[in-house]
Amino acid sequence: MTDPESIRFRVNARIDRVAEEQLRYVTEHTQMNVTEALRASIALMYDKVSREHARPADILKRTENFLAMGDSGRADGSENYKADLAKAYASKLCADR
Secondary structure (H helix, E strand, O other): OOOHHHOOOOOOOOOOHHHHHHHHHHHHHHOOOHHHHHHHHHHHHHHHHHHHOOOHHHHHHHOOOOOOOOOOOOOOHHHHHHHHHHHHHHHHHHHHO
């Protein structure tokens, strides 16, 4: 059960019949209640939209694992690749303005 103190606001939404059927399908097949299904939907949309509008440097900061191949000749490449790429993207962004 949700802690009442964690609730920020209540949403009252009108949806069409198709959305109602889709929501019912999701709740029946996932054993989620309506609130859980709506929270999951919002989280998915937020993730999608935030990725579409993220700058490359922001994406690198969120990325836990990065795989690449190549030989830069630097011994610390695997340790500092995020910082190096972020600097390169930042300088490109400044150059494009």
